[in-house]
Amino acid sequence: MTRRIKPLTTPTQHNVHLGSYVLDYLAHSFPVQLYEPFSDSEGNLSSRPVFRDGQPVESREAVARRDELIERLASLGRRLINPGSRYGRRRA
Numbered sequence: 001m002t003r004r005i006k007p008l009t010t011p012t013q014h015n016v017h018l019g020s021y022v023l024d025y026l027a028h029s030f031p032v033q034l035y036e037p038f039s040d041s042e043g044n045l046s047s048r049p050v051f052r053d054g055q056p057v058e059s060r061e062a063v064a065r066r067d068e069l070i071e072r073l074a075s076l077g078r079r080l081i082n083p084g085s086r087y088g089r090r091r092a
Helices: 010-029 060-081
Strands: 037-038 047-051
Touching: 010 060
Parallel strands: none
Antiparallel strands: 037 047
16 A cells, blocks of 8 residues: 655745734734723722723724734744845845
8 A cells, every 4th residue: 555645835835824823813812902990899900891882992002012013923924935035135
């Protein structure tokens, strides 16, 4: 019986898939909901999520940080995928 092994993907292909999973995860799972501080009846300070019209409110700062992180990671991915591109050139 002859057994065939599937050809392995190249490291570049692997990086592309892994990178897209990471970016997708960040886009959908990075915590961006706004929280507000409040004091309970005993004076203990805590925080709770903010809702407007029954919908969660996003923190502008958290959204900006998430988007910046995604852009930075995508930029690194472009360097790994195509090192000869302008993103991957090293300065002497």
